[in-house]
Amino acid sequence: MSVPLPAFEDIQNAAARIAPHSVVTPVLSSAMLDGMVNAQLLFKCENLQRGGAFKFRGACNAVWSLTDEEAKRGVVTHSSGNHGNALAMAAATRGIAAHVVVPEGAVRAKLEAIEQAGGIVHRCAPTIAAREAKAAQIQQATGAVMVHPYADTRVMAGQGTTVLELWRQSGGLDAIITPIGGGGLSSGCAIAAHGLALAIQMYGAEPSGAADAAESLARGARVDHFVPDTVCDGLRALIGESNLEALREHRVNVITVSDEETIAAMKLLWQHLKLVVEVSSATVFAAILKQRELFAGRRVGLVLTGGNVDLDTLPW
Amino acid sequence: MSVPLPAFEDIQNAAARIAPHSVVTPVLSSAMLDGMVNAQLLFKCENLQRGGAFKFRGACNAVWSLTDEEAKRGVVTHSSGNHGNALAMAAATRGIAAHVVVPEGAVRAKLEAIEQAGGIVHRCAPTIAAREAKAAQIQQATGAVMVHPYADTRVMAGQGTTVLELWRQSGGLDAIITPIGGGGLSSGCAIAAHGLALAIQMYGAEPSGAADAAESLARGARVDHFVPDTVCDGLRALIGESNLEALREHRVNVITVSDEETIAAMKLLWQHLKLVVEVSSATVFAAILKQRELFAGRRVGLVLTGGNVDLDTLPW
Structure with missing residues (x-):
């Protein structure tokens, strides 16, 4: 199902539309985590959004x-x-x-x-x-x-508002990384980022057990069937057609990470940011830990997507 | 060991002195937690302070x-x-x-x-x-x-800066509650609060297995020996002499909570605030859950003192 991509203006309008209801989530950082990867990491805390997720x-x-x-x-x-x-x-x-x-x-x-x-x-x-x-x-x-979770113009525009806020709060960024599931967040954020500044480099993090976006971009055609195998329950969806198109247009660089890498990253986020984030959110930090040469010396925004965790069954 | 209590001005000076080094920690809230106790709760997130604690x-x-x-x-x-x-x-x-x-x-x-x-x-x-x-x-x-952990004028003044920030961020409060261990935080916060507005009602939360402040206030003389028995590792210290004096002067109402009540409150904070807070911090919310009639309909500041938790040995 192909749907129109939102324009930058649609994202600005979405920001005004949701402002009476949504939370302006804080941006946090940790000297300890910065030191681990020799970069300046700015975490956009959508786990503190209403309902505990950017959604x-x-x-x-x-x-x-x-x-x-x-x-x-x-x-x-x-x-x-x-x-x-x-x-x-x-x-x-x-x-x-x-x-x-x-x-x-x-x-x-x-x-x-x-x-x-x-x-x-x-x-x-x-x-x-x-x-x-x-x-x-x-x-x-x-x-x-x-209201489709990601193959919906209004939904993509709404998710893109995350980057409008992050940009204003951070005072400028070299790169932004989001997790990739169906692609609602990653597409909306890429359109928002390049509406603000074309120089921002966009990255996506995908579990290796649900790496359909990475594979679709690599082979130049959308993977339209796969069986996800990952603990990242928020990232098991197939990338949407329009969402994939946005990733391609905005040259989003997708980094795949194993569940083991993601769980280790999740624990580090809990320990050092003192935040409850769900496993899907940790893919972004796992990706930076894995490819730290890409991010060294740069100012990077990371979208922590959610914090809805079953506290009785933690993955470590 | 009796030491002079800081004046309100000492706390204001401390705020200026530490500003280049400390974090202005966010104040968060949750409609879900507010609903549980029918009050407006403003959580001062000192777990996000440098080093993961107000200390x-x-x-x-x-x-x-x-x-x-x-x-x-x-x-x-x-x-x-x-x-x-x-x-x-x-x-x-x-x-x-x-x-x-x-x-x-x-x-x-x-x-x-x-x-x-x-x-x-x-x-x-x-x-x-x-x-x-x-x-x-x-x-x-x-x-x-x-530099004593709590029986030190400079330390009490520094801890009191928490309330200066919370007050500014919250736009006014009816009451403030902090955990009580040695009393550095609770005494500094009481002095700060009443320097700002005499009408603020001050509360303290103490584990029933280390309730020396509550007992000292009740009997009118300081308990000077006890064996703490609580999971709240940050609250096992004996209340300091001067610290106790400050609690008495500022009519701090101490509420005692069982470890079971505190652990249940801790889990609720993790679930709904999406924050990693240590068990000692959860005493404040446990106290409000226990004595909700005291807080109903009021605007209450809660100091979440720290987030240094061993993630491999959670208490539930």
């Missing part, structure tokens, strides 16, 4: 982009967790229904959060086909508007 | 209060961890030696941090007498200036 930005922009007529019928999505939660919270800010299709096996803490936010959870089999079918079925039955 | 404020004020002549001989202290680390880091900002006496059985992560900061670690038996003797011995041998 609220895109969902909120989508919900408040609807006409009153559309909004009345509610919204629907499928999500392994954070986007579903975000959509439920965003829908609540407008007083409308949110239907969330969730595959069996999703992290328990995330399911509870969706229900607590007032979302209506619909279970389905843990395949991409099953969740898309279920979402389509609900859409037909209720007239709810589909 | 850097007091240590830094002490180190930079020394004359050049005094500074040359270095500083010495005894500490179960965070103050030692803080003093080592503060000494490093002035290029002087820091001797830290550490009792056997202290948290491993904290010892490593002291050495990494350039401090010289001296081990001793895990009794208050043993660590005071060892520190006196080093002081005699080297001429180093003693």
